[in-house]
Amino acid sequence: AVDLFVAGSETTSTTLRWGFLYMAKYPEVQEKVQEEIDRVNGQSRQPSLADRADMPYTDAVLHEVQRIGNIVPLSLHRTAAKGIQIGKHIIPKGTEIIPNLTSVMFDKSEWETPDTFNPQHFLDKEGKFVKRTAFIPFGAGKRVCLGENLAKMELFLFFTSLLQRFSFSFPAGVMPSMEYSLGVTLNPAPYEICAVPRQPEHH
Numbered sequence: 001a002v003d004l005f006v007a008g009s010e011t012t013s014t015t016l017r018w019g020f021l022y023m024a025k026y027p028e029v030q031e032k033v034q035e036e037i038d039r040v041n042g043q044s045r046q047p048s049l050a051d052r053a054d055m056p057y058t059d060a061v062l063h064e065v066q067r068i069g070n071i072v073p074l075s076l077h078r079t080a081a082k083g084i085q086i087g088k089h090i091i092p093k094g095t096e097i098i099p100n101l102t103s104v105m106f107d108k109s110e111w112e113t114p115d116t117f118n119p120q121h122f123l124d125k126e127g128k129f130v131k132r133t134a135f136i137p138f139g140a141g142k143r144v145c146l147g148e149n150l151a152k153m154e155l156f157l158f159f160t161s162l163l164q165r166f167s168f169s170f171p172a173g174v175m176p177s178m179e180y181s182l183g184v185t186l187n188p189a190p191y192e193i194c195a196v197p198r199q200p201e202h203h
């Protein structure tokens with residue numbers, strides 16, 4: 001049970017902290033997310049998971065936050081249970097393997113603008129959500145993150161519920177900093193942010 005709390009708490013909250021930071025830095029993206037929330041939920045009904053399919057832009061923004069936030073840059077270290085050959089490379093049994101997720105999620109041949117926050121990475125020309133095979137923040141294969149689906153549900157619900165009620169911005173005179181510190185996960189450096197209540201809708 002402790003493993004699940006350790007693996008599940010900091011990862012999700014760190015991703016959300018990157019998310020609100022990017023919303024403050026890119027107010028035009030934040031506004032488009034809020035337009036989508038207003039269209040699908042209005043102000044009175046809280047977003048639910050059933051709404052996700054109707055919110056491709058918000059879904060794309062969350063995916064892009066996870067890609068560029070890159071919170072587990074070197075995944076989990078693994079040990080080869082048996083010897084294998086991948087192309088020319090022979091990996092003997094017992095080899096320690098450190099998967100480099102960063103190299104995939106910032107790969108210049110996979111992403112149009114790898115170093116720039118760009119939700120269009122996950123949208124087609126009609127604005128529909130598109131999956132990308134190089135999106136692997138949860139790892140890949142047999143030992144992919146056990147909590148992937150739970151994490152995606154949590155991210156969607158917390159992100160949309162907060163953006164329904166608040167707009168995030170930097171305090172006057174504070175320059176946005178996208179600096180990070182590497183602990184267990186790759187974290188945004190502590191930042192100051194304003195959560196300004198949105199005007200209730202007038203009917």
Ligand code: HEM
Nearest residue numbers: 007008011012072075076138139140143144145146147151
């Ligand atoms: C945004 C949130 C999360 C991210 C980015 C994330 C990322 C990862 C990554 C990269 C791995 C290694 C996968 C591999 O070796 O290929 C992993 C493993 C794991 N994660 Fe997550 N995780 C998240 C949330 C969660 C949550 C919410 C839980 C559980 C409640 C969880 C439980 C686990 C467990 C148990 C493993 C080990 C699986 C195994 O060894 O078979 N994670 N996670």
